[in-house]
Each structure stands twice: as structure tokens, then as C-alpha cells.
Amino acid sequence: MTASATETAVREAVRAKIYAMPLDKIVGQPTTATANHLKEQIAKIAAAIKTTKWGGRHGHLPLVLSDTEWQTASGVGATFPDGTANNTDRQPQPPLIPAGLTNNMTHINRETIKSRHDLANINFWTQEAVDDISVERIVQDIVDEMYVEELDEDYVGYSNQTIKTILTHIKDNWCIITTLEKKQAAENFRVQWDATSHITKYARELDKQQRLCRDIGIPAPGLTKIQYYVENMYASEMFDEKEMNTWENKPSADKDWTNAKAYFEDLYRSKRKYMEEREARASGFESANSISQRTKATHQPTSSAASFLSTGINNSPPGSVYAGKTATDQQTYIEYTNSLEGALVDAKEHVAAITNDRDRMMEKINEQQKLMMEQQQKFMEMMLSAGIGKPTKADGGAAKVNGGAEKTRSNRGTPGKAVPTRKCGVCGKNRVTHRDEDCWEDDRNASKRLAWHPKYKSKE
Numbered sequence: 001m002t003a004s005a006t007e008t009a010v011r012e013a014v015r016a017k018i019y020a021m022p023l024d025k026i027v028g029q030p031t032t033a034t035a036n037h038l039k040e041q042i043a044k045i046a047a048a049i050k051t052t053k054w055g056g057r058h059g060h061l062p063l064v065l066s067d068t069e070w071q072t073a074s075g076v077g078a079t080f081p082d083g084t085a086n087n088t089d090r091q092p093q094p095p096l097i098p099a100g101l102t103n104n105m106t107h108i109n110r111e112t113i114k115s116r117h118d119l120a121n122i123n124f125w126t127q128e129a130v131d132d133i134s135v136e137r138i139v140q141d142i143v144d145e146m147y148v149e150e151l152d153e154d155y156v157g158y159s160n161q162t163i164k165t166i167l168t169h170i171k172d173n174w175c176i177i178t179t180l181e182k183k184q185a186a187e188n189f190r191v192q193w194d195a196t197s198h199i200t201k202y203a204r205e206l207d208k209q210q211r212l213c214r215d216i217g218i219p220a221p222g223l224t225k226i227q228y229y230v231e232n233m234y235a236s237e238m239f240d241e242k243e244m245n246t247w248e249n250k251p252s253a254d255k256d257w258t259n260a261k262a263y264f265e266d267l268y269r270s271k272r273k274y275m276e277e278r279e280a281r282a283s284g285f286e287s288a289n290s291i292s293q294r295t296k297a298t299h300q301p302t303s304s305a306a307s308f309l310s311t312g313i314n315n316s317p318p319g320s321v322y323a324g325k326t327a328t329d330q331q332t333y334i335e336y337t338n339s340l341e342g343a344l345v346d347a348k349e350h351v352a353a354i355t356n357d358r359d360r361m362m363e364k365i366n367e368q369q370k371l372m373m374e375q376q377q378k379f380m381e382m383m384l385s386a387g388i389g390k391p392t393k394a395d396g397g398a399a400k401v402n403g404g405a406e407k408t409r410s411n412r413g414t415p416g417k418a419v420p421t422r423k424c425g426v427c428g429k430n431r432v433t434h435r436d437e438d439c440w441e442d443d444r445n446a447s448k449r450l451a452w453h454p455k456y457k458s459k460e
Helices: 003-020 032-048 067-074 107-142 163-174 179-188 199-215 222-236 241-248 257-295 303-311 327-385 443-448
Strands: none
Touching (some): 003 032, 032 199, 179 199, 199 222, 222 241
């Protein structure tokens, strides 16, 4: 792959990562709080993009922070252990030809120099991409154009800007500090610890509020921060009197912010670990006791356990699981073993009960299906006996059903449409197959009567 292709690949990889991470839009004119929040989010994005420069542990975070902020965040100080300076200076572009490369050197040395040169190029391209694409996203998506357009130069746009210059411009030119903002910052500096979040998170929140106060000109001395911190240690009631007195009796020179965090964080971790282990033990014994109580009435100790109890728990042979244990521990092991036996028997009984329930359920389903079939058959017989759904001949004649015992006629009403036998509401006859509106007794049907029929001769 050529150098230009590699640079393009690096840039696109950085772009995908920057645009995939959250960055909140600043609505309206920026404030100190929103500008600081933007800086925190950009810092997390830059730190997530790795590099071997600046110690190789915090990614490109130095592109966002000042030297002092970076030295505090990295925990290294002004110099590395090897004596080199620890600052946020940008990496210069490597030369086109690797330094130290000669014609008469060995193949191994040549490849070593080229590999280092390639890595330096990748680090440089990544650094430039982080700056360029972060600036691009800020000016296009995060702040309104009016707050950054002063930095938009002819022909080159924002290409000469960096993350630091953009953030500094926003903060210095548009973050107007109001009296209400100062009051809110002073109140937030007294942040309370709820004792549910981790103690280190609370310390970081105090640091954050202190920086905000200093940014807007509110006094926030370190001694005041320590005072708030220790007050919350008392209020949490997590530490006993002896632990708090140990802190109070320390020399004043040892009561700085670093020592305060170290002292209470160590105590916090120890207490958290102890509480978690105690809860785990209590949960385990409660589970064992509940199982033992369920099975105690029906299950007795095994023969080996009974023999052990009868001979005494202090006579365990060498190599036994009970050897070297106290009487309480040995008794607990025995009860727990018996409870496991009982639980196994209970499980087998439960499986057998489930199997029996399934078999009974299948029998009930088969009985219900059989009953449904019988009811359906009876229903069909009732339908046939009522004359519903009986077949008719296509030519309009009567169709015989059940040996010709019942017939349907279609010479009245709609041709070819069978009418069940019924009592006519006009002539009063039973088992007729004509409709009331088709009855010849009705004078409206005089035209349908048979002229030769004796009954109707006198009416015609």
C-alpha cells in the first residue's frame, strides 16, 4: 500500500470513530458550563484514539488539554522517568526519507528503520486527522456558525485551527460570566456525596466543580475542597470513630488533597470488600439452611456423617475434609452435605411429579377431543333431522332422503330452492313445504292456483 493510501485509510478510520461517539450540541450562546462540557466530551473522544506518543496510555488527550492539565491527568508530572519532558507538544511530520538510512547497512537494520519511520508517519497522520475532523465536527454540528465564523479564513477555512484554538475562542469570546452563574458554581462546589456512587467519582466531581469556580473567578481554594470532602466522610457514617480520629490526628502537613483521597479511598475499598464477602457468606449459609430445613423432616444424615457425629468431630483422620477445621466449621460442612442430598431427592421427586402431570394433561386433552367429536356428530344429526342442508335435484323435482320418508318441493317460490317442512301461517296446514307468501290460499297468489282444482273453481 502506498503512503497516500495509508494516510487516507488512517483518516477515514479516525473519522468513523469521532463521528460514532456522542457530542452534545450547544444551543444558543455558549456558557462556561457548556464549553467545559464540550471540552470533556472532546477529550474522551481524543483519548479513545490510540497512539504511541505521550506515553501511549491516554491516546490523543494532549491535543485537548494544557500542559498542567495533561500532567495531572497522566499522573506522570513534568518529566517522564527517563528524564524527557512530559508536555502536550505536537508530533512533527517525519522526514520523507528515514533518518539514518544508508546503502551499505544490513537488511535487518534497514527494515527496522523503515518500520519506525512508518509508525511515526501513522502517528502523525492520526494526530492531524484527530485535530482536523474534531474541528470540522465542532463548527458544523456543535455550535452555531456565528460563534466560530471569525476563525473561518479565506481559501483555507478552518484548516489552520486546532481543538485547543477552537475551544479557547469559544470560551474567551462568548462565555459571558453572570452573577447567577457564579452563585450556582459556588453552590455546586459544595457537592454532597450520596455514599452510593464510588468515592473516587465523588473526588473527581469536587475537582471538576473547583475548576469551574476558578474558570469564572470564584474562590475555590484547595483547603476548602478538603474541608467539604472530610465533612462528607463524616456525614456518610461509613467510617467509625477510630478511623476518623486517625485522620484528624495526622500532622497538618499530611492533610493535603492527595493524602485525603488516598486515606479514605483505601478505607472505602477495604469496607466494600468486607461487606461484599460478608453478604456472600450470609447468602450462602441462608441458602444451605433453607435447603436443610426443607429436607430435615424426611432426610437423615448419611451413615458416614452419622458415624462422624457419633464418634466426635475432633477425631477426624488425617487427609479428611474435616481435618484441621473447627467444630463449628465441621458441623456446617456436615449440614451442608446433608442438605445437598435432600435437595437431590427433592429434585428427582419434582421431575417425577412433572411427568405425571404431563401424562394426566394428555389424557384430559384426548377425552376433550373425543367429547367434541361426539357433540359434533350429534349436531350434524340434528341439522339433518331438521331438514337443513338436504340435497335437491337440479331439475326442480323432489330429492329423496332416508328412503323417501321426507320430500322437499321446489315448484313454489324460487325454482330449485328447497324449503323445509313447516306449518303454513296462511292455510294452517302442517308439514307443508311452501312459504307463507307463496300460499295459494292468499288471494295475492290467485294467478298461481290450478284452474282445474275443485277447491279453487268457485273462486276463479
